[in-house]
Amino acid sequence: MYDFAYHKPSSLADAVKLLAEDPDAKPISGGMTLLPALKHRLNMPTALIDLSGIAELRGIKREGDAIVIGAMVKHFEVATDPQIMAAIPALARMAATIGDTQVRNRGTIGGSLANNDPAADYPAAALALGATLITDRRQIPADDFFVGMFTTAMEPGELLIGVSFPIPEKAGYAKLRNPASRYSMTGVFVAKGPKGVGVGVNGAASCAFRQKEMEAALAANWSPEAVANIRQPANDLNSDIHGSAEYRANLVTVMAKRAVADAG
Amino acid sequence: MNVTTHPSEGIGASVRRREDLRFLSGRGQYTDDLNRPGQLHAWILRSPYAHARIDGIDTAAAAAMPGVQAVYTAADIEAAGLGGIPCGWQVTGKGGQVMAEPMHPVLASGKVRHVGDPVAVVVAETRNQARDAAEAIAVSYTPLPALSTMAAALAPGAPLLHDDAPGNVCFDWEIGDAAATDAAFATAHKVVRFETTNNRLVPNAMEPRAAIGDYDPHSGEHTLYTTSQNPHVIRLLMGAFVLKVPEHRLRVVAPDVGGGFGSKIYHYAEEAIVTWSAAQLKRPVKWTCERSEAFLSDAHGRDHVTTAELALDREGKFLGLRVSTLANMGAYLSTFAPAVPTYLSATLLAGVYTTPAIHGQVKAVFTSTVPVDAYRGAGRPETTYLLERLVDVAAREMGMDRIEIRRKNFIRPDQFPYQTPVALQYDSGDYEATLREALRGADYAGFEARRAEAKARGRLRGIGVSTYLEACGIAPSKLVGQLGARAGLYEVANIRVHPTGSVSVFTGTHSHGQGHETTFAQLVSEQLGVPLSQVEIVHGDTGKIPFGMGTYGSRSLAVGGSAMVKAMDKIIAKGRKIAAHLLEASVEDIEFSNGQFRVAGTDRAKAFAEISMAAYVPHNYPIEEIEPGLEETAFYDPKNFTYPGGCHICEVEIDPETGEVAVVAFTACDDVGRVINPMIVEGQIQGGLAQGIGQALIENTVYDAEGQLLSASFNDYAMPRATQIPSFGVSTSTTLCTHNPLGVKGCGEVGAIGSPPAVINAVVDALRDYGVTHVEMPATPLKIWSIIHAKDGAALPAAAE
């Protein structure tokens, strides 16, 4: 890696200030994505702002009809937290499938959402559940947050501090892993909740997206059969050595069926 | 062999691996763990192009960067008079045509020939400084057309990668009797044709390569610490051919090594770079490979494209076999590369079958890719895969049962020694026995019920069998010399009995995961009758060990262990003379067993430790007749290859909606000769099976048309994971090797050799209702789904293969 300065602020205000003062500084949470990029010299930040000392970014709470998860909460905590397991068990199950034990004990939900990797798991859940992303300066609905490949609606220097998931009536998740990276080749998260039915798809395209045709079908008839014949157009889907666009289009349907079955 | 006094420690005991405490508690000492005083760090600038002319290299800016001690390019290497990286095997092709052997420079000279080809090296105080400076080197390239595939390299008018390799061909070689094979085909009832590509693999040892060069200006001695499977071979190749340093001035140490699978046999440019630059700068120089660099610089494996034809009579007896292979050498010849598709592959074309007439041809091709060389199994997995798929295809075309056609053609136990039409003479084996045991272990008879049960769950279940043999324990020196090897392939053991009777064993083989420190100690404990705790195994240092050819081709026990037996025979012979003197008996009357030298038929005896003490404190000693001390060395040259074999049975389930293939059961019964440590043998077989399943289902090396490696990291190169590996049913069934003193054959590679065709035969069986006759490796979800989807009738642009 290239040399950089290192700061470990103990308050959110200090972290935001450090980021505001230096446009080339970067926050680091679990480091599971950022550190490999630094080691490969793909990234050259002047400073890393380590978020692990900030208490405001931790914790999982139930607030009314929502579960609010701090940005620094690790995948392992999401997977094993009793409140999440009771309120949104599909989210806990999803977290348990991210990467491997080491990754789940370092990687954070905030880092994953802020990074918006097309093959990451959480963005599909955030879209399907109608989550709200909470930053140091505003609240952003999931529909507006995930803008494109590795791109979100956050401005430079803006910090994600947490995410609020409305508690659904039921939700389910299914994915097929990429044989090499074991990230999602295509995954579908389905939820039936206060705001209606949500179907979030990851891995298939350059950015996670909602499958509206499936949402309408499931709103009318919540069953695997309802989505079994809905075909995702392949035009805008990813194609690489592991999966063609046609293959991923097929997986959207197959995983949607399985996610509904998973939700029960 | 003597009967052991320590039945829980000798031959046949599952002694726990003595080396594991150090490995599992993080106390192993790998090359990168070593740091020499005053050490500098090297970073290697590698080519971003597959094929390009180097028009100029400007190192001025880099040389001025902080901490930089030196920047070297080909010009410096050439000015110093260093040689190229040598190849250890010269294949002579049709008509006596010797292979093309283009120069393999230490640093690319004039041209780069694959992405990752080393172009310049920076040596600096820290690794980061060296890397920073490497980014400041300006190389001007003129890109030339890439030769990413053998087809591109062989196309008429293709540009030449090396001026002295016309047509980009290294050699065009044949084996067997073409006329006899043609005659056999002329009488055939049926001819079955099969084409396949054996997918290219990246070895991916857990420990990446590393090297430290050190130089003592007072003594003039060079030391290289390196991640090697064979330090003496590196000393020979690098010392004699590249650096021109004599053996007594060059010590090569291979400390703990974290896996090799073949990729750490070869002499690599980085070893020469650190050794040479350490002497230039009079300071130690370290280089440690990054994982991404390993993908671009460790020799790859496999990559054969083959067409085969099998002639059968009406009953399904094989009459003749014709095989033609294109073998990818990559950009330069790696140490053993020419031997892999020829003498380690085509010589196995008889397999376990009595096919009377065989003709094999191999054309080796240069491409603008990483050099290809031996990888776990080295040539034998390629031939085994070809044969065992071909036999399944033949069974289907003949309307015969897959087991029956194999049985009909097996070499029977009473036919040994069996001379094949492709040079080898098998000494022993019982293919029916391993088949029978595997069929029983796999409950083959009950399979259809499992298929039906899976179908009810929406899964396609299939079963596949492979009955294979391989050749290891390489090899008789005279024979391999005739075949083009530039070295002998004997092994060396030095046994030093200390005064109190403890034993140090110095072996020329090298352990990098195989458990030699345990297995060899068991062997010595058994033969000398000393407790295991009194035996130490020393390997991996040319400063300690007389000589050796190292570990590969499952040779360490068959060849290295045999050398130990010979050295111990000498120890015992000398001990008997000493005992005869002490016991006032004649030498002929002294027997040795259970660690006791005894006057036959009496209770008068001397313990092993009493004899060793007498040898080192020779007060009462036949000093006029024999020398003091108790230390012996033996060189053992094998009489033949050894021929492990067996049967692997795989069961898979396919999810037709996603194309995912799950290996749900795997049974292996292997004949590896005498088993010294059953637990270690099982571990070796399981590891090999995991690699075989990886090759069959997910591993693949993909280059694009520009010669860029697409599968250049674990993000895109799929390695098998624990969750994809079933709980194996592994057993052994033994026939002894007839020509080495231990009766051992070798177990390091059988898992990786026998398993890929068993997996693919199972996949094809699972897809039988779709009319599928073949699936190329790897059988990825995308590929399987595409096959099913195409057969379902929907139009699909992505082809099945």
Ligand SMILES: Cc1cc2nc3c(=O)[nH]c(=O)nc-3n(C[C@H](O)[C@H](O)[C@H](O)COP(=O)(O)OP(=O)(O)OC[C@H]3O[C@@H](n4cnc5c(N)ncnc54)[C@H](O)[C@@H]3O)c2cc1C
């Ligand atoms: C081997 C491996 C396997 C993996 N498998 C999966 C998988 O199967 N599924 C999956 O979803 N993910 C997977 N991941 C990614 C993992 O989940 C990471 O945890 C995640 O992508 C990033 O989280 P992090 O906390 O490590 O973030 P970091 O790496 O620290 O940061 C990632 C990016 O987000 C920015 N950032 C971090 N926190 C904030 C914040 N609070 N506000 C604003 N910006 C911020 C950083 O500046 C950086 O650009 C895997 C990673 C590895 C190494």
